[in-house]
Structure formats: C-alpha cells, structure tokens
C-alpha cells in the first residue's frame with residue numbers, strides 16, 4: 001500500500017469547549033459534537049484497550065450506538081492506520097456507500113481519498129485511503145489478490161449478525177489469517193444477537209458490550225391477519241400521520257416494486273387530502289436507489305412535517321435513521337431460497353424471524369419511547385415466525401463461493417471451518433455445477449478455465465459465457481449483455497399511461513432475434529450509437545440511469561478481459577452470442593411441452609415465460625430456450641429468455657447433456673470423484 005495520509009486526530013475535547021464559546025459552529029464542529037453524544041463514545045478508551053489486548057474482539061451494541069461509523073475512526077485516531085488500512089465490511093452496498101460518505105464528512109475529508117468504499121463494479125478508494133468500507137463480497141474477492149490481507153492492520157467484520165453467505169465465508173478465512181498474522185486485529189461487530197456463538201467460533205474471543213440507550217417500544221398487533229399487507233401498511237401510515245403526536249415513521253416492505261407502489265399510493269392519497277393534513281415527506285430506501293435519493297432519508301425533518309421512510313430490511317440494522325418513533329412492520333422480507341435438488345434458486349417473499357421483528361421494533365425507540373405496529377397477529381408472531389433467521393449459507397446457491405474458495409487453494413470444502421456448515425448436498429451440488437461448467441476437473445480441482453472464470457466478479461455461468469465468447473468471436477457482445485443483465489429488471493421504462501407505446505418500443509428491440517438477450521444487446525448498441533444520450537432513452541422508453549450503470553459495468557468487464565487476455569471480438573450475427581450465453585447457462589435449458597408450457601430439461605419442472613420478456617409476445621414459441629433466472633411469484637417464471645438449438649447443448653456441454661437426453665430428458669450421473677474430491681481421471685473438455 002502506498003503512503004498513508006497524515007490525518008490530524010480530531011480534537012474532540014477542544015472543539016467542545018469552543019462550542020460553548022462560539023455561538024455558531026462550523027458544520028464539522030457540529031458533527032464532532034454529535035459524535036460525542038453517541039453511546040459508543042463513552043467506551044472509546046475501553047474499546048481501544050480491548051483491541052490492544054485481544055487479537056479478535058467481538059463487539060456487541062444496539063443499532064445506532066455508533067459501531068460502524070465510530071470504531072474505525074477511533075482506531076484511526078490512535079494510529080492503526082499508520083501501519084495499514086482499516087477495513088470494515090458491510091453486507092449491503094448501500095450501507096457501505098452511505099457510511100463511508102458519513103465518515104468522510106465527520107473527518108472532513110473528500111470521499112474516496114482518506115475514507116473510501118469499494119463495492120462490486122465501483123471502487124471509490126485511492127492510494128491515500130486509510131479507512132475503507134466495503135461489501136463482504138468485495139473483501140472476499142480481495143483475498144484472491146492478497147490472501148493474507150497484508151495491507152490491512154485492522155479488519156472489522158460488521159453486521160455479523162446478518163450472517164450473509166459472504167460474511168460466513170469470511171469468518172473462516174479471517175480465523176485462519178489471525179493464526180499466522182499476529183499483527184492483524186480483527187473486530188467482529190454485531191447488533192445485540194447471538195454474540196456467544198461468535199465468541200465460541202472464534203476460540204472464545206472476548207466480548208465487548210456497548211450498553212445502548214434504548215427506550216420502551218409499545219408493540220401493537222392486528223386482531224386478524226391482513227389480507228393485503230401492502231395496503232394495510234399504507235393505511236397505517238396515514239392513520240399514524242393524522243392521529244399520532246410528532247415523530248417519523250419507518251415502514252418495512254419487501255422490495256423495490258412494492259416500495260414504489262406504496263410511495264405512489266401514499267402520494268395520491270395525501271394529495272387528495274390536501275391541506276387537511278400536515279405535510280408528509282415520503283422517502284423510499286432500497287438497494288438500487290440512486291445515492292442522491294438515498295441521502296434524503298437522513299435529512300432532518302422540517303418542523304410541522306412528518307417523514308415516512310419506506311424501506312426494505314436494509315433499514316433493520318444496516319442504516320440508522322434518527323427521529324423514528326413509529327415502526328410499521330409488515331412481517332415480511334424477500335429471501336433467497338435454493339433447492340439443491342432442483343438447482344433452482346428463487347427470491348421469495350418470506351415471513352421474517354422473531355429476531356428480525358425485534359430489530360425492526362427497536363428502530364422506534366432509539367431516541368424516545370416509540371410504537372411498533374405489527375401488521376400480523378400476536379398468535380402468528382409466536383407460532384408462525386422462526387426464532388432466528390436461517391444463515392444464508394444454508395439456503396443459497398454456493399457456486400461462486402465454491403469457485404472462489406477453490407481459487408484460494410482451499411480444496412477440502414467439506415471440512416472447511418464454517419461457523420454453520422452448509423448442508424453437504426449444497427456443496428456437492430455446487431461442485432457438480434462447476435464441473436459441468438468445466439471450472440473443475442473430475443478430481444474437483446480448479447482447471448485453467450476455472451481460474452480465468454474466478455477473475456470475473458459475477459456468477460460462474462456468466463463468466464463462462466464471456467470466456468466462451470472468445471471461441472465464438474463475440475466477447476464484446478457477451479460483456480454488454482452481462483452488464484445489461486446486471487442492471488436487473490430496470491432497463492425498460494413502462495409508465496402506466498403509456499404502456500402500449502412502451503411495449504411497442506420494447507418489441508422493436510426484440511426484432512432481429514436472440515430473445516431478451518438479443519434485445520438487451522440492441523438497446524445498448526443503439527444507445528451507444530446515439531452518443532449515449534438521455535434523450536434517446538426517453539424516446540425509446542429506456543431508463544437512462546440503468547444504461548449509465550450498464551456502461552460502467554461493461555467497462556469493468558472490458559478491463560478484466562484485458563487482464564485475462566480475452567480479445568474484445570465482435571460477431572455480426574446474434575447466433576454467436578446465443579451460443580456463448582447458452583454455453584454458460586445450459587443448466588437452465590427448458591423445452592416446450594405439448595401442453596404449451598416449458599419444462600426444464602433436467603428436472604422436468606414446469607416454468608413459464610415472464611410477462612415482461614420479449615418472448616412473451618412471440619406468436620410461435622421456440623421449442624428450446626434457456627433462461628437467465630427464475631422468479632417465483634404466482635408461478636415459476638423464466639426471466640430473460642433466449643431461444644436455443646438442442647444441438648448446441650450437446651456441442652457446448654457434452655459432459656452434461658447426452659444426445660439421447662435431449663430427446664427424453666433422462667438424468668445423467670456425474671462422475672463420483674467430483675463431489676468427493678477423490679478418484680482419478682482426465683481433465684474435462686473446457
């Protein structure tokens with residue numbers, strides 16, 4: 001790491017004395033005064049001593065006590081940043097960005113210099129960065145380049161209670177590093193949940209408690225179950241607004257679409273009520289919200305108005321919003337679930353756990369007594385909610401993590417020191433899929449192809465497709481489509497009052513074949529031809545922000561291609577692209593059944609084309625398709641659908657599909673050695 005900036009230690013004592021003298025404080029001095037009021041401030045010296053005395057320290061404190069923003073600063077103030085960077089992981093990208101922005105303000109430095117953040121596809125750090133917030137996934141990637149984390153003097157694994165897949169894998173790696181790097185300090189910090197379990201896992205590490213100041217939160221349940229929690233939430237907001245004393249409201253919903261619907265609904269209803277009610281400021285918060293708008297939730301509420309923040313579980317513990325007195329908890333969140341038998345992963349609206357419900361309620365009592373309205377019954381809370389959320393590692397697809405661990409030279413995954421090991425079935429499934437992709441050989445060892453695939457910060461399927469792009473001469477198209485797919489479902493703009501026009505515009509992009517992937521490619525190319533203009537987006541019902549983001553991601557991919565020496569070849573026809581994509585996603589192949597539905601080739605599961613797909617409007621449905629992902633709402637829907645030829649499956653994945661299978665869909669067995677990392681054999685075709 002380069003030269004460290006010599007930051008002046010904030011002199012909190014002096015500035016507070018000044019604050020009494022000066023009538024008007026500078027913004028920075030005001031922030032220093034605010035910092036002193038945080039619960040963690042009283043424990044600053046004790047915390048620093050505990051870090052000095054313990055290599056691994058578990059820190060537990062209420063949400064909002066100042067763990068994330070203050071602890072790295074304290075460590076910096078006493079000089080840990082002189083020997084290395086102070087890292088702090090966050091499970092969510094929004095939190096990493098927002099906290100880094102906050103801390104750079106508190107330190108009065110430019111974001112991206114001394115204080116920075118690193119999230120997938122965006123590195124906002126510099127040579128001078130001494131406090132670095134990053135997603136847990138990014139730290140995992142850093143291990144690939146720096147397996148001993150040599151450039152860090154302290155690593156803080158924050159929000160440990162969230163138990164994301166990446167955090168859990170980090171635990172294992174960090175625990176190992178701590179053994180041979182005596183100089184590194186590890187802080188594991190968590191909201192007030194299962195600290196004992198963390199301590200036990202880290203060889204009985206010391207626990208440091210930050211006693212929080214919390215106020216009573218009155219909890220109210222509905223008498224009967226709500227049929228429509230979204231509508232119930234909106235009604236509760238309005239009722240609270242008109243009937244309750246001042247104080248802001250925080251509503252928990254499950255995702256962007258719901259949040260947008262609620263915001264729209266609230267806007268309509270408050271407009272109808274006009275001047276009869278006080279002003280209600282409506283602030284959405286979810287992962288893909290642009291950062292200018294994210295910042296809005298932190299702005300102080302003007303007098304005579306009330307703020308309502310409508311968010312996902314991002315507001316549970318990752319972000320602390322001051323001034324919340326009322327929490328409206330719908331009792332649901334979106335959760336990944338993975339069925340290793342079918343290999344199908346979907347994002348499903350799921351009831352939260354009791355522990356999550358407690359966290360949500362706690363958000364109402366940070367600065368004064370508050371109220372939490374649970375839009376479910378007391379009975380349901382006691383009988384239908386699990387006590388704790390199941391760690392993600394036990395319910396998710398492990399493909400990319402397994403590929404990464406293999407790249408780190410960790411061969412025996414079944415005996416890796418996981419805090420809660422994933423079911424062996426999940427691991428074996430991931431090993432099988434990586435074998436099918438050619439990333440592992442039949443002894444379960446990383447192949448050359450696998451090593452290249454691991455360089456890309458995306459699913460192994462996509463990295464395989466990009467690398468195959470080289471074979472079919474369409475790397476350039478592959479990375480565009482990969483970047484566009486990364487923009488999620490926010491490429492096309494479809495306002496309700498102009499839905500027909502929007503649909504026509506979308507269908508124009510579909511012309512030329514290649515299904516949704518082909519359409520996404522044409523959207524990008526035409527936008528690029530139009531000098532990436534916003535006006536073009538407007539005219540073609542495309543979301544300009546998503547395009548800008550797709551361009552950034554594409555550029556990153558292009559940089560990575562250079563690193564692994566993939567030429568950015570370009571093909572003239574869409575078939576090359578289709579073959580490359582199919583080569584990565586052959587796992588997701590489906591065949592049209594006589595009933596007019598699609599059935600997945602391997603599991604014979606019935607799936608449908610998502611209504612948002614350009615393929616949903618085809619008159620003649622292709623016999624064979626492969627899809628990008630499945631979304632489960634009322635049915636299993638394929639999102640982003642690509643027509644393919646069955647011959648490609650034999651050509652691209654001969655070790656996975658047999659010619660006969662592409663007629664009768666019989667299951668083919670994997671060689672035994674793959675799952676068990678034993679046996680002998682030859683390298684697979686790759």
Ligand code: ADP
Nearest residue numbers: 063064065066067068069070098102298320322
């Ligand atoms: P913890 O990690 O213990 O939950 P934090 O360090 O995140 O606590 O928060 C401490 C204080 O900093 C809170 O009062 C919170 O409101 C404030 N804060 C954190 N992030 C921001 C931000 N982006 N903008 C404004 N205030 C913030």
Ligand code: MG
Nearest residue numbers: 067068317318
């Ligand atoms: Mg925090």
